[in-house]
Amino acid sequence: MAKRFMIYGATGYTGKLVSKAAKQAGMNPLLAGRNEARLKGIAAQHSFEYQAISLDEPEALEAGLSQVDAVLNIAGPFSQTCQPMLDACLRTGTHYFDITGEIDVFEYCASMDDKAKEAGIMVMPGTGFDVVPSDCLAAHMKARMPDATDLVLGISGFGGMSRGTAKTGIESIGEGTRIRKDGRIVRARGALAREIDFGKGLVESVAVGWGDVATAYHSTGIPNISVYFEANAQMKQMANMGGLMRWVLSLGPMQRMLKRRIDQEPEGPDEEARETGRMELYGEASNEKGETVSSRLTTPEGYRLTAMTSLEIVARVLNDEGAAGFQTPSEVFGPDFILEFPDTSRQDL
Numbered sequence: 130m131a132k133r134f135m136i137y138g139a140t141g142y143t144g145k146l147v148s149k150a151a152k153q154a155g156m157n158p159l160l161a162g163r164n165e166a167r168l169k170g171i172a173a174q175h176s177f178e179y180q181a182i183s184l185d186e187p188e189a190l191e192a193g194l195s196q197v198d199a200v201l202n203i204a205g206p207f208s209q210t211c212q213p214m215l216d217a218c219l220r221t222g223t224h225y226f227d228i229t230g231e232i233d234v235f236e237y238c239a240s241m242d243d244k245a246k247e248a249g250i251m252v253m254p255g256t257g258f259d260v261v262p263s264d265c266l267a268a269h270m271k272a273r274m275p276d277a278t279d280l281v282l283g284i285s286g287f288g289g290m291s292r293g294t295a296k297t298g299i300e301s302i303g304e305g306t307r308i309r310k311d312g313r314i315v316r317a318r319g320a321l322a323r324e325i326d327f328g329k330g331l332v333e334s335v336a337v338g339w340g341d342v343a344t345a346y347h348s349t350g351i352p353n354i355s356v357y358f359e360a361n362a363q364m365k366q367m368a369n370m371g372g373l374m375r376w377v378l379s380l381g382p383m384q385r386m387l388k389r390r391i392d393q394e395p396e397g398p399d400e401e402a403r404e405t406g407r408m409e410l411y412g413e414a415s416n417e418k419g420e421t422v423s424s425r426l427t428t429p430e431g432y433r434l435t436a437m438t439s440l441e442i443v444a445r446v447l448n449d450e451g452a453a454g455f456q457t458p459s460e461v462f463g464p465d466f467i468l469e470f471p472d473t474s475r476q477d478l
Contacts, residue, residue, distance in 0.1 A: 132447040134224075135159045135197045137182070137214065138204025140167040143228065143257075143432060146403075147203060148175060150436035156444070159197055162204065184213040191217050199224035201443055207234045207254070215252065219244055224251045224446055228435055230259030232307055232314065235343035242455040252455045256442045257435030258428075260340045261458045262410055263356070265467040266426045267345035268459035269475065270414040273422045280351045282341050283334055283411035285327040285359035287431070307338040309346050309354035317355075325357060327409040328425055335360045348457045351414070398432060406430030407472070423478045428467065437470050 136151065138144045139160040151158050152175040160172050165181035172179035182193045184204075194200060194217055204210045207229035215238065218225040225245075229235065238254045245252040255264070263282050271277060306317040321336035339356035346354055398406065410426040428434050442458065445451070451461040458466060467473055 132198040134199040134443050135161050137161045137200055137202045139171055140164050144203040147436045151440055161193055191221050194221040194223045198447055199443055201439055202227035207231050219248045222248050222250055226256045226443055227254045228257035228439055229254045230340040232338055232343045235340055239455045246454040249453050251446055251451050251453055255340055255344055256439040258431035260344050261438040262426055262428045262467045263341045264344050264348055264457050264459045265464045266410050266412040268348050268464035270412040271349035274414040276416045277351050277414035278417055279353040279415045281355055281413040283325040283357045286408035306336050307342055309342050312352040325411050327411055333360045344457045348459045403430045403433040426475045429472045
């Protein structure tokens with residue numbers, strides 16, 4: 130009997146993109162989510178089966194997962210959806226994948242490694258733009274400099290984000306900027322900024338708490354890791370925000386107000402932006418001798434790439450690639466995995 134997977138969160142912006150890409154790839158997922166009316170409409174477009182399931186109903190969730198071999202969780206914020214879904218996967222022996230970029234979610238999944246091995250399932254968060262290309266680049270930098278003690282990753286090209294991604298960012302305001310120092314995840318003291326050449330000359334970039342602060346350490350063992358985004362006005366404002374303002378914006382009433390504003394924004398980048406957009410990533414590794422190596426990676430637009438990488442990973446694991454337990458993309462598929470996708474190239478500098 131052919132193995133099957135569930136797309137949970139199929140009614141959101143990214144969920145709809147992934148569902149459409151699954152149809153184009155000849156896949157036959159079970160669509161799931163909370164809103165039955167919206168699920169029905171999306172499923173009808175692609176002739177997929179669907180099932181309305183709430184994460185608040187463990188028995189119904191387990192019944193749904195028992196019909197499939199893997200779940201691709203696309204319902205964010207993953208700080209709210211990962212734990213109940215992963216707990217159910219451990220009980221039903223269902224592989225767990227998601228597209229998170231949230232540091233705490235990656236670390237929670239890593240803490241479930243032993244339980245995942247006992248259940249015989251793979252647990253791989255971050256199967257989309259968060260963090261496949263950057264994780265592969267991190268592994269490539271480690272291969273170029275095996276004795277690296279410091280890793281810097283940079284990302285450029287964000288043309289817009291979905292409402293779900295924006296809300297996740299809102300939830301993390303109170304955390305400040307987190308980096309990896311001496312193997313531990315810590316808050317940076319003040320704003321971190323530097324110039325990075327993404328291929329068109331040096332540009333100002335600011336440090337952010339991106340998922341690789343968690344995953345790149347698991348993939349490479351490099352103890353000091355920081356991630357930078359090419360800076361725009363909004364990112365600079367966030368980076369320089371004081372602790373008091375972060376605390377105020379993390380309060381419930383302010384969080385709800387900010388999320389209501391996000392709901393008034395476009396659902397996400399339009400088709401033209403997805404098809405023409407490009408992401409530029411920069412990797413830099415250095416060792417205790419002061420030696421440095423650097424590379425650049427170019428990929429398709431982030432949401433377009435997410436649909437490609439997440440579905441490819443699910444398909445390969447259903448074809449028995451990889452092993453049980455917590456995994457990162459580069460650990461299972463290698464640093465060159467990202468180069469297998471169209472419009473992707475890497476340059477060692």
